[in-house]
Amino acid sequence: MTWLIRKIHIYAGLLTFAQLMIYGIAGVVAAIYPGGERPKTPQSVRYVPFAIPPSSSDKEVAALVYKTLDLPMARPVPDWYLRHTAENHLLLDFYNVNGIRRVVVMEKEGRLRVEEIHNSLWLFLEDIHAATPGDEGAPRLVHLWACWNELAMWTLLSFSVSGLWLWLAARALYGWAWALLAAGIGAIAVLWSVFR
Amino acid sequence: MGLARRGHWRHCSPVERVPVIQYPLLRTIHLLCGVFAVPALLLYGLSAVQMAHNKWFNVKPTVIEMEMPLQPGLGDGRQMTQEVMANRGLHGEIASVRKTPAGFESRVTVPGTVHEIRYDAVSGQARLKSSVAGFIGMLNRLHHAAGLRHEYIPLQLWGVLGGLVSLSILGLGVTGIWMWWLRKQERKWGLLLLAANLLYAITLLAMMRATGP
Numbered sequence: 001m002t003w004l005i006r007k008i009h010i011y012a013g014l015l016t017f018a019q020l021m022i023y024g025i026a027g028v029v030a031a032i033y034p035g036g037e038r039p040k041t042p043q044s045v046r047y048v049p050f051a052i053p054p055s056s057s058d059k060e061v062a063a064l065v066y067k068t069l070d071l072p073m074a075r076p077v078p079d080w081y082l083r084h085t086a087e088n089h090l091l092l093d094f095y096n097v098n099g100i101r102r103v104v105v106m107e108k109e110g111r112l113r114v115e116e117i118h119n120s121l122w123l124f125l126e127d128i129h130a131a132t133p134g135d136e137g138a139p140r141l142v143h144l145w146a147c148w149n150e151l152a153m154w155t156l157l158s159f160s161v162s163g164l165w166l167w168l169a170a171r172a173l174y175g176w177a178w179a180l181l182a183a184g185i186g187a188i189a190v191l192w193s194v195f196r
Numbered sequence: 197m198g199l200a201r202r203g204h205w206r207h208c209s210p211v212e213r214v215p216v217i218q219y220p221l222l223r224t225i226h227l228l229c230g231v232f233a234v235p236a237l238l239l240y241g242l243s244a245v246q247m248a249h250n251k252w253f254n255v256k257p258t259v260i261e262m263e264m265p266l267q268p269g270l271g272d273g274r275q276m277t278q279e280v281m282a283n284r285g286l287h288g289e290i291a292s293v294r295k296t297p298a299g300f301e302s303r304v305t306v307p308g309t310v311h312e313i314r315y316d317a318v319s320g321q322a323r324l325k326s327s328v329a330g331f332i333g334m335l336n337r338l339h340h341a342a343g344l345r346h347e348y349i350p351l352q353l354w355g356v357l358g359g360l361v362s363l364s365i366l367g368l369g370v371t372g373i374w375m376w377w378l379r380k381q382e383r384k385w386g387l388l389l390l391a392a393n394l395l396y397a398i399t400l401l402a403m404m405r406a407t408g409p
Contacts, residue, residue: 025366098408100409121405130247134248141404153248195350
C-alpha cells in the first residue's frame with residue numbers, strides 16, 4: 001500500500017509541478033506585495049480614432065469601445081464600474097492578468113486614449129494562481145490554465161494526506177517532524193483564536 | 197545512485213553530473229518542509245475549493261448591528277474609530293476612514309470579521325455593523341490575508357507564517373523533483389508527466405503574457 005501511495009505522490013507531483021511552484025511563488029509575492037500595491041504608472045500611451053454615435057449612453061459607448069478595440073483577454077467593463085475623469089471623459093479600465101488597459105473616451109477630439117499599465121511577471125504569477133474553471137467569462141487561455149489549476153488544487157490536498165501517510169509509514173518516530181508539525185498547527189490555532 | 201568519483205566528472209554525461217546530495221538529506225528536508233506546511237496547505241487547499249466551487253458552500257456571514265452614543269462633533273475619523281474599538285472591545289486593522297456629509301464612515305477588519313462604523317457628527321450616534329464569517333468564510337479570509345506591513349501585529353505574524361509556508365512549498369517542489377531524479381525507478385513515466393506539465397504550463401503562460409499589456 002505504501003509503495004502505491006508513494007508512486008501516486010511522486011507522479012501527481014510531477015504532473016502538477018509547475019502549478020505547485022506557482023502557488024509557492026504567489027505566496028511569497030503576496031507576502032512582499034500585498035494587494036494594494038499594484039503598478040499605477042502607464043508604460044505606454046496611444047491614441048485611436050473613435051467616433052461616438054450621437055445620443056449614446058455611457059453603457060453603449062463602453063460596449064462600442066470594447067468591440068472596436070477588441071483587446072486580447074479583456075472582458076467588457078461592468079456597468080457599475082463605468083467612471084469619469086475629472087474632465088468628465090468616460091473612463092474604462094480593461095483588466096487582465098497582465099495588467100490594465102485604461103481607455104479614456106475623448107469625445108470632442110474624436111479619439112480614445114489608451115494607456116497600458118503592466119504588471120510584473122511576479123504579479124502575473126500571483127494572479128494566475130487563482131484561475132478557476134468556474135469563472136465562466138474568463139478568456140480561453142485563462143480557462144485552459146484554470147483546468148489544470150483545478151487538478152493541481154485537488155492534488156495539493158491529496159499530497160497533504162499522502163505525505164502524512166508516507167511520513168508515518170517510514171519515520172513516525174522522527175522528533176523534529178513532530179515538532180514542526182506542532183509548530184505549524186500551533187501557529188494557526190493561536191492566530192485563529194486571536195482573530196476570532 | 198551513480199555517485200561520481202573524483203576525476204570522473206569529465207567522463208560523465210550532463211545527466212550524471214546532477215549534484216548527488218545524499219538522498220536521505222533531501223528526504224529529510226522534504227519531510228520537514230511538508231509537515232510544517234501541511235496544516236496551512238490544508239487551510240489554503242480547502243479555501244481554494246470554496247473559491248473554485250462557491251455554490252457548494254454557504255459563506256453568508258452573520259451580521260450584528262448596534263448603535264452607541266459618542267461625543268458629537270468629533271473631527272478626526274480615525275480617532276472616532278479608535279474610540280468605538282476601545283468602547284466595544286473590537287480588534288483589528290483600520291482599513292479605511294472616509295469623511296461623509298454627516299460625519300465619518302470607517303472599516304475595521306480582521307480575518308473573518310468586518311466592522312463598519314457610521315458616525316453622525318451632529319447627534320454623536322455611531323452605528324456599528326459587524327459581519328462575522330463562518331468557518332469556511334474564515335478560511336477564505338485567511339487565504340487572502342497576506343503581507344508584511346500591517347499595523348495589527350497578529351496580521352503581521354500571519355503574513356510571516358504565509359511567507360514561510362510559501363517558501364516551504366518551493367522547498368517541497370525542489371527537493372521533490374531532485375529526489376525523483378535520484379530514484380531511477382520512476383524516471384521514465386515521471387519524465388513524460390513532467391514534460392507534459394511543463395510544456396502545457398510554459399506554452400500557456402507565454403501565450404497569456406504575450407497578449408499584454
